[in-house]
Amino acid sequence: MIVKSHLNRQRYPNYAKAFNTLITVLLLIVLGSTCLMYTNGKQSTSSKNRVISCCSKIPSRITMASAYFNDSFEERTSHNGMVWINGGEFLMGSSDNDGSPDEYPQHKVDVNGFWMDESEVTNAQFKKFVEATGYVTTAEKAIEWEEIKKQVPPGTPRPPDSMLAAASLVFQCSQHVVSLSDPSQWWTWVKGANWRHPQGPGSSIEGKDNFPVVHVSWYDANEYSKWAGKRLPTEAEWEFAARGGNLNQSFPWGNEQVETGKPKANTWQGDFPNHNLGWDGFKGSAPVKSFAANGYGLFDMAGNVWEWCADWYDTDYYSQLKNEISVNPKGPSQSNDPSEPGSPKKILRGGSFMCNASYCKGYRVSSRMKSSPDTGLEHAGFRCVSDN
Ligand SMILES: [Ca+2]
Ligand SMILES: [Ca+2]
Ligand SMILES: [Cu+2]
Numbered sequence: 001m002i003v004k005s006h007l008n009r010q011r012y013p014n015y016a017k018a019f020n021t022l023i024t025v026l027l028l029i030v031l032g033s034t035c036l037m038y039t040n041g042k043q044s045t046s047s048k049n050r051v052i053s054c055c056s057k058i059p060s061r062i063t064m065a066s067a068y069f070n071d072s073f074e075e076r077t078s079h080n081g082m083v084w085i086n087g088g089e090f091l092m093g094s095s096d097n098d099g100s101p102d103e104y105p106q107h108k109v110d111v112n113g114f115w116m117d118e119s120e121v122t123n124a125q126f127k128k129f130v131e132a133t134g135y136v137t138t139a140e141k142a143i144e145w146e147e148i149k150k151q152v153p154p155g156t157p158r159p160p161d162s163m164l165a166a167a168s169l170v171f172q173c174s175q176h177v178v179s180l181s182d183p184s185q186w187w188t189w190v191k192g193a194n195w196r197h198p199q200g201p202g203s204s205i206e207g208k209d210n211f212p213v214v215h216v217s218w219y220d221a222n223e224y225s226k227w228a229g230k231r232l233p234t235e236a237e238w239e240f241a242a243r244g245g246n247l248n249q250s251f252p253w254g255n256e257q258v259e260t261g262k263p264k265a266n267t268w269q270g271d272f273p274n275h276n277l278g279w280d281g282f283k284g285s286a287p288v289k290s291f292a293a294n295g296y297g298l299f300d301m302a303g304n305v306w307e308w309c310a311d312w313y314d315t316d317y318y319s320q321l322k323n324e325i326s327v328n329p330k331g332p333s334q335s336n337d338p339s340e341p342g343s344p345k346k347i348l349r350g351g352s353f354m355c356n357a358s359y360c361k362g363y364r365v366s367s368r369m370k371s372s373p374d375t376g377l378e379h380a381g382f383r384c385v386s387d388n
Pocket of ligand 1: 269
């Protein structure tokens, strides 16, 4: 069975006209002073007979500033909210028959130990980063025609500015049964959609501090990681962690199907994309940690939102590694997606609240998704790792 990602452009109808190609591409390329007074006051009372200058022993402003910087840097780079994953050897890739061709063959991989965020990065965490740095996400910026031009057929006319306005891809539940081979039926390019407005203008993240941040591009996720003193996981680290010690099983919790027993992850139940039963308690994204952790104490490694990894995507990557033990593999040196050669892609893992067995089992530990690094999506976020 071929598992189709929600964004598999291979499945798009063949657009003959250049302008339509451009629209498709656009649609998817997104895809101290109080403290000093206190100190001086203490010194005055303990040494009554000495005249203390109000300015004695005041550290230089550089010392003060760097102390402050160090404090806050240490706070945000501490291992709070992270778990240590002992590395080891495992078989990477699909162990069942449900995978898409790029999940085979299974091959031996050895990863060093690392720290990993126990949950997806939340709106509250991302907000701290934006407030501290003034960072503007990809989805909040207008699209640069010069960038797009490289990826569309030569001679494609420049679209009107309105089409290049800042926007991102929002899921819109269809009112009727649609063909599962046409993702444009449920993805809408919405101006003004971004991490602060996940469903577009009028929507907000108020009261959603604990929800995963979404509409972040790979670049955004990477910048956040650096600011936090962390990095994005490699695809191998991500899969090793998702397996939670259950080597060679299909899901983070083992082999029980996602809709058997009690809810184990935030996925989609019902007919995708027009009828969402919400049996697991959530029709859209869920607050992080709403479901049980896996064997390593990691939450939402299946479902909720897709998670960016550091690696480029190469459809043949696993075949290239089949005869060796790969030690800390970092992915191919460049992207290779024959279905869209002009558009380099990064890896996403873990599936989302939109995954349903009828369409996409992205919540399997070996499922691979890919998207161009400037893509923002309503069902995609990330988590970080660090080495020490
Ligand atoms: Ca759900
Ligand atoms: Ca997830
Ligand atoms: Cu999916």
